[in-house]
Amino acid sequence: MAENLCYTSMKKFKSKYGEIQNVSDREYFTNSIHVPVWKEMSPFEKIDIESQLTGYSSAGCITYVELDGGVQNNLEALEEIVNYAMDKDIPYFAINVPNDTCLECGYTDEFNDKCPMCDSENIQQLRRVTG
Ligand SMILES: [Zn+2]
CATH class of the missing domain: 1.10.287 (Helix Hairpins)
Structure with a gap:
């Protein structure tokens, strides 16, 4: 909306x-307080900027970090980003990670329209993890 x-x-x-x-x-x-989506920067830079602005958003706010697929096997990196956001007092934080599951064969990875394993287009896409 x-x-x-x-x-x-x-x-x-x-x-x-x-x-x-x-x-x-x-x-x-x-x-809201978002850094424009066309700006490319590290999650830490984005948190640095948005954490300074959370107090101005009287209707609440959320900080998102959008990551590419490579991070899904790097739990330490995810944890580091979450901890960084907590240290900066981000009130509501979410990480978007591409995570697609093929509903035919169960393969999971980042793929958009088609499963690279079985060519099925019956896939479920997950892009956001909130907490
Ligand atoms: Zn498949």
Whole structure:
């Protein structure tokens, strides 16, 4: 729902105020305290930035870190990121990790439309772990 609002409000903003650089030159607003999704940075940098802003978000907030598939076998790295977020007082923290399961053969990894093992398109995609 929040994501939808980011598009609609941007449309309305543009029709009223036009396109302003760094304000309305994208298709949608960045909501809440988030670092814009097009910025590439380490999870630690993102936590550093967002942890300074959590106090301004009167309606609550969440910090996400989006990781690529490589981390799923690296529990120490995951733990380090979670601990870092806790140390920085992030009130609500989530990590997105691609984790796809083929419902035909049970293979699990990061794959998007098709199972690399059996070519099935009957797959379940998990992208978020919250806690
Ligand atoms: Zn399969």
